[in-house]
Amino acid sequence: MSFTDLPASLASALAERGYETPTPVQQAVLEPEAHGRDLIVSAQTGSGKTIAFGLAFAAQVLDDEGRIRSTEAPLALVIAPTRELALQVSRELDWLYRPAGARIASCVGGMNAQQERRALRGGANIVVGTPGRLRDHLERGALDLSGLGAVVLDEADEMLDMGFREELEHILDATPDGRRVLMFSATMPRPIEAMARRYQHEALRIATAGAA
Ligand code: ADP
């Protein structure tokens, strides 16, 4: 599997960025056996997990021409532990999905919540945020999760360490049946296994050694 086998919009974004070869974790999520499955992925920091999950949910957000599917509600949700990480993910998904025409909204603590609500109402296709702020938007009815095809827990180990279990469960409980749950982490401690049992179905485990 190489980047050139991807939908044209993604292949051109990666080429423009100068990324030629998938890292091991990116390679693993692109394997046919990972298609459509729930994933529980552990790979060390710096191994390229952001692009890995961005590519993993491509089939849930793109149409047959590689364009973002037009829907009222967001198609993918990424939850990350801190504002800095969430904004970094959001920037990376923004360039990856720009040629596809996607709109990315970020929802993070400390930013203007009203502006975020406008972005959510304005047809965001992919939403990236921190657990507390996402839950706030959900409770106020600003975040519609009914159309989600995939939800990503980025740095799942860190989010549980930071005490976000309740927020994560609240958000996951509001996602529709049949959505994929993609858990990404540097380590896989016991609390993640418990979340995986509760929210995933026959998840494929991927553990890669080595960095990019
Ligand atoms: P992780 O989340 O696993 O810690 P990141 O997703 O932040 O890692 O990626 C680490 C760095 O590697 C980033 O600067 C990212 O843009 C870069 N990177 C990711 N995938 C590739 C690739 N296939 N080719 C070149 N650089 C890449």
Ligand code: MG
């Ligand atoms: Mg990361």
